[in-house]
Amino acid sequence: MTVQSAWFWAIGRIDLHSFAFVRAWEDPSLDKMIAAGAASLVVLGAIAVFAIITKLRKWRYLWQDWFTSVDHKKIGIMYVILSGIMLTRAVIEAVLMRMQQAVAVNQPGIVAPEHFGELFSTHGSIMIFFMAMPFLTGIINYVMPLQIVARDVAFPTLNSISLGLTVSGAVLLMISLVVGKFSTGGWSGYPPYTEMAFNSGVGPDYWIWAVTLSSIGSTMTGLNFAVTIYKSRAPGMHLFRMPLFCWTALCTSILMIFAMPPLTVATLMLALDRYLDFHLFTTDLGGNMMNYANLFWLFGHPEVYILILPAFGVYSEVISTFSAKRLYAYRTLVYATMVIAVLSFTVWLHHFFTMGQNANINGFFGIATMCVGIPTGVKVYDWILTMYRGRVRFTVPMLYAIAFLVTFVIGGMTGIILATPPLDYVVHNTLFLVAHFHNMLIPGLLYGMLAGYQFWFPKAFGFRLDETWGRISFACWVVGFYLAFMPLYVLGAMGMPRRMAGVFQGEYLPWLIIACIGAFILLAALGALFVQLVISIRRREKTRVPAGDPWDGRSLEWAISSPPPEYNFAVIPCVEDRDPFALRKEQGRAYQPPHAYEDIEMPKNSVLGPVLCIVGAAAGFALVWHIWWLAILSFLGILAAVIVSSFSRDTHRVIPASEVARTHEHWLRTVAEARAIPRELETRSANEGLAESAV
Amino acid sequence: MTAGMASKARLFAMAMVAGLLTGCAASPSFLQAAGPVAAEQRHLFWLVIAALMVVVLPVFIGLPLVLWRYRRGNDKARYDPKWDWNPRLEFVIWGVPVLIVVLLGIQLWHSTQTLDPYKRLDGNGTITVQAVGLDWKWLFIYPDQHIATVNRLVIPAGRPVHIDLTSDTVMQSLFIPRLGGQIYAMAGMRTQLNLKADRPGSYFGENTQYNGEGFHKQNFRTLAVTDAAFDGWVKRVKASGSPLNEARYRTLAKKSVPDAPMEFSAVPEGLFARIIAKYMQPERRGKEGGQ
Numbered sequence: 001m002t003v004q005s006a007w008f009w010a011i012g013r014i015d016l017h018s019f020a021f022v023r024a025w026e027d028p029s030l031d032k033m034i035a036a037g038a039a040s041l042v043v044l045g046a047i048a049v050f051a052i053i054t055k056l057r058k059w060r061y062l063w064q065d066w067f068t069s070v071d072h073k074k075i076g077i078m079y080v081i082l083s084g085i086m087l088t089r090a091v092i093e094a095v096l097m098r099m100q101q102a103v104a105v106n107q108p109g110i111v112a113p114e115h116f117g118e119l120f121s122t123h124g125s126i127m128i129f130f131m132a133m134p135f136l137t138g139i140i141n142y143v144m145p146l147q148i149v150a151r152d153v154a155f156p157t158l159n160s161i162s163l164g165l166t167v168s169g170a171v172l173l174m175i176s177l178v179v180g181k182f183s184t185g186g187w188s189g190y191p192p193y194t195e196m197a198f199n200s201g202v203g204p205d206y207w208i209w210a211v212t213l214s215s216i217g218s219t220m221t222g223l224n225f226a227v228t229i230y231k232s233r234a235p236g237m238h239l240f241r242m243p244l245f246c247w248t249a250l251c252t253s254i255l256m257i258f259a260m261p262p263l264t265v266a267t268l269m270l271a272l273d274r275y276l277d278f279h280l281f282t283t284d285l286g287g288n289m290m291n292y293a294n295l296f297w298l299f300g301h302p303e304v305y306i307l308i309l310p311a312f313g314v315y316s317e318v319i320s321t322f323s324a325k326r327l328y329a330y331r332t333l334v335y336a337t338m339v340i341a342v343l344s345f346t347v348w349l350h351h352f353f354t355m356g357q358n359a360n361i362n363g364f365f366g367i368a369t370m371c372v373g374i375p376t377g378v379k380v381y382d383w384i385l386t387m388y389r390g391r392v393r394f395t396v397p398m399l400y401a402i403a404f405l406v407t408f409v410i411g412g413m414t415g416i417i418l419a420t421p422p423l424d425y426v427v428h429n430t431l432f433l434v435a436h437f438h439n440m441l442i443p444g445l446l447y448g449m450l451a452g453y454q455f456w457f458p459k460a461f462g463f464r465l466d467e468t469w470g471r472i473s474f475a476c477w478v479v480g481f482y483l484a485f486m487p488l489y490v491l492g493a494m495g496m497p498r499r500m501a502g503v504f505q506g507e508y509l510p511w512l513i514i515a516c517i518g519a520f521i522l523l524a525a526l527g528a529l530f531v532q533l534v535i536s537i538r539r540r541e542k543t544r545v546p547a548g549d550p551w552d553g554r555s556l557e558w559a560i561s562s563p564p565p566e567y568n569f570a571v572i573p574c575v576e577d578r579d580p581f582a583l584r585k586e587q588g589r590a591y592q593p594p595h596a597y598e599d600i601e602m603p604k605n606s607v608l609g610p611v612l613c614i615v616g617a618a619a620g621f622a623l624v625w626h627i628w629w630l631a632i633l634s635f636l637g638i639l640a641a642v643i644v645s646s647f648s649r650d651t652h653r654v655i656p657a658s659e660v661a662r663t664h665e666h667w668l669r670t671v672a673e674a675r676a677i678p679r680e681l682e683t684r685s686a687n688e689g690l691a692e693s694a695v
Numbered sequence: 696m697t698a699g700m701a702s703k704a705r706l707f708a709m710a711m712v713a714g715l716l717t718g719c720a721a722s723p724s725f726l727q728a729a730g731p732v733a734a735e736q737r738h739l740f741w742l743v744i745a746a747l748m749v750v751v752l753p754v755f756i757g758l759p760l761v762l763w764r765y766r767r768g769n770d771k772a773r774y775d776p777k778w779d780w781n782p783r784l785e786f787v788i789w790g791v792p793v794l795i796v797v798l799l800g801i802q803l804w805h806s807t808q809t810l811d812p813y814k815r816l817d818g819n820g821t822i823t824v825q826a827v828g829l830d831w832k833w834l835f836i837y838p839d840q841h842i843a844t845v846n847r848l849v850i851p852a853g854r855p856v857h858i859d860l861t862s863d864t865v866m867q868s869l870f871i872p873r874l875g876g877q878i879y880a881m882a883g884m885r886t887q888l889n890l891k892a893d894r895p896g897s898y899f900g901e902n903t904q905y906n907g908e909g910f911h912k913q914n915f916r917t918l919a920v921t922d923a924a925f926d927g928w929v930k931r932v933k934a935s936g937s938p939l940n941e942a943r944y945r946t947l948a949k950k951s952v953p954d955a956p957m958e959f960s961a962v963p964e965g966l967f968a969r970i971i972a973k974y975m976q977p978e979r980r981g982k983e984g985g986q
Contacts (some may be wrong), residue, residue, distance in 0.1 A: 042925055193865040282936040283882035284974045326779040355879050356886040359811040367800045374792045377750055381788040389775040391767045413747045420743055420803050422810035425877050429868055429903035495723035495872035497903040500911040507722050540954050593887040687735045
């Protein structure tokens with residue numbers, strides 16, 4: 001064995017030039033320095049986090065109370081934290097790209113074209129798979145079991161494994177900043193560009209394994225949520241009494257179950273091409289990339305609704321709560337959600353109208369796409385009618401809902417334009433398309449999740465978020481959005497393609513500068529969000545809502561303490577109405593002590609999630625760099641971990657009735673001592689989480 | 696505050712439309728149509744937007760009104776927390792979008808047929824061009840004239856242009872915004888695009904499908920000229936004495952961004968068909984891609 005082959009055996013394709021620092025050392029250009037700066041942020045950040053945890057001696061606490069926890073609430077919070085970290089990275093990348101295009105008009109700009117390719121690929125992949133998906137999965141995880149009055153999700157350990165796999169994918173993306181380069185093939189990773197013949201580096205492999213890990217996690221999340229909603233509802237919680245958020249969670253879960261596997265299959269087939277010289281999507285030997293396009297968008301289009309439906313659920317809760325009124329046309333909203341979920345599987349071809357199908361096929365998919373607009377439009381009107389004859393309060397979540405309604409309608413309009421094949425031919429692959437999907441996903445996902453975060457934060461942590469900084473952040477998200485993306489519509493209509501590392505049309509410049517300013521305002525919005533969090537934590541003593549109902553809520557998650565006990569409900573109530581908590585407050589029986597308490601059985605912690613997270617990331621890294629011994633070891637590790645853990649019989653522990661009673665009665669005393677406040681004082685420190693309507 | 700925000704949004708929307716009208720004047724936009732296809736696309740664009748206003752305007756107008764009237768603190772407004780259903784209203788809010796989609800759907804079906812990129816355009820003297828997507832340039836072969844160009848498409852104005860497309864590398868997409876477009880070019884396959892320029896002029900063309908480092912530089916000029924000028928140009932190119940042979944094509948197919956457009960006085964017979972056919976041969980290996 002030569003020295004070289006021994007090296008390859010040990011560390012695969014890694015060499016000195018794989019490291020961003022070495023590349024910057026040899027060629028200290030601005031482009032390489034930016035890459036090295038990003039890499040050092042990752043490394044220093046990781047070191048700092050490790051050092052702080054070690055200094056505070058919090059490893060045991062984190063391991064026992066968080067990493068190995070299977071409590072849906074803690075898993076939900078961890079998902080949202082992951083999403084926040086990844087959002088930060090992807091927004092910074094977006095600002096870099098906007099700067100590049102504003103600067104690189106007839107000149108080189110600040111990053112090299114290849115680096116620009118990495119930027120738009122990581123930005124898209126992160127925003128979809130590691131920002132949006134974790135954010136909505138986190139919020140559903142936290143809220144849905146509380147709303148249907150369950151003690152946990154149906155498969156708590158599986159939930160922890162899903163989180164672990166998502167994190168391992170995110171870890172791969174972070175490592176790619178330090179070691180190697182990421183794909184330049186965009187978030188959709190279209191072959192043949194991502195095939196070995198055209199991209200033999202590690203980039204596409206990083207993309208493949210990061211996406212594969214997270215897609216497997218999401219499939220299992222979908223199964224978990226759907227079974228939870230079908231099987232774990234409280235007595236009396238008929239499907240048509242579920243809060244609308246649970247309906248959207250159910251539709252999203254069903255979409256995840258059916259839409260994520262095509263993605264996993266597509267990425268694994270691409271891996272077969274790259275690793276084992278298959279010719280599934282290559283240009284030659286019978287490969288055909290059109291099969292990839294079909295598979296990918298068979299996932300990709302339902303994915304849009306996976307992302308948007310939960311936000312629709314959040315808006316339904318928020319608008320109803322802050323209009324102090326029942327949701328208008330609940331059944332219509334449910335049917336509209338279901339119709340959208342079904343139709344989402346019938347429109348995938350509109351992502352490639354320009355691939356040369358005949359006019360009948362394009363026409364069919366164009367009309368199918370327009371049909372999605374019907375239930376969506378109906379929903380918008382239903383939400384406005386929910387405010388009609390209500391008493392609207394302009395809190396931060398409500399502001400997001402209003403901004404959503406206005407902005408989403410504009411996005412819907414451009415969506416119909418893109419759905420018309422002859423118009424798609426002239427705006428496809430241009431910035432018009434980029435503007436359109438940001439116009440759907442920023443209001444239709446990000447605003448929704450942020451509204452949900454502001455809305456349920458007091459439930460999760462027992463204190464409210466700062467109102468002023470919430471409004472500042474909101475204003476920046478909205479102004480930034482319009483400045484950043486309206487110019488892209490214009491640029492797209494002016495024929496500017498997406499993914500341009502440089503621009504040679506001077507007339508694009510003014511619009512690119514406006515868009516760049518918008519990107520900075522969006523960065524400020526993100527900053528304000530973090531300022532809000534820090535300030536809120538500092539002032540938490542003044543904003544505590546221990547009684548648990550800060551917003552005069554209507555569904556049952558507001559009927560328990562904030563934060564809720566591990567088992568959620570001391571006694572599972574019987575549900576008698578669609579707005580059960582509102583009804584109870586009206587009838588003056590919101591805080592009645594139960595007749596008797598019983599022992600509660602809860603799932604024990606499991607190490608399987610964090611173990612699979614570490615081993616999964618190791619497997620991905622080994623495959624990316626062709627470190628075969630580590631890949632084999634990791635796969636054996638996964639197999640062993642699953643088999644060994646399946647022998648464990650001791651998976652539950654019992655919380656005695658006496659302890660439940662003690663905790664619950666302590667909380668009931670807190671409620672009794674709290675001051676019931678009118679809605680005018682909702683955002684003041686007088687709000688202890690007890691609404692006037694309850695007494 | 697919120698009513699102000701909604702009006703701000705409207706302002707932006709109006710600014711955007713104004714921008715579309717004015718800002719595109721000098722740009723390669725289909726809104727500056729220079730051919731019948733793009734002109735119809737532009738017409739359809741405004742038609743669809745106008746139709747959608749029926750659905751969109753009620754939201755832009757109704758939402759601020761509802762928010763203002765039913766704001767907390769306005770005790771004059773009726774408060775009815777249990778009101779959650781009105782069948783007649785429900786009929787309207789389903790009916791209007793359904794009606795709009797039915798009308799737009801009929802329009803869509805019709806326009807998708809008439810504006811099918813594969814459909815030959817009316818007119819005499821159709822000129823055929825074979826476009827080959829390379830990294831990072833377009834090769835245009837004129838099979839009837841037996842000449843070829845790189846990054847310059849010369850066409851006679853007023854005559855239909857039929858373009859056959861393929862790629863000798865990854866997927867690309869040919870787009871000439873002011874004439875209409877666009878369609879993907881894929882290795883081993885032939886796609887088609889039919890365009891026409893109404894009048895002589897120079898129109899920007901580009902690739903819109905990302906294909907690597909030189910992607911943003913992969914653009915070309917489409918020169919629409921009079922019939923006489925076209926014939927003169929063909930003669931001049933033929934006389935230039937710089938043919939495209941197989942060896943030269945191999946060099947051309949390598950990754951590069953040409954400094955200037957190129958013109959070739961002759962093309963090997965059947966080059967386009969061979970570029971497609973070579974991906975069908977069983978002995979070809981994937982790692983040789985693009986050669």
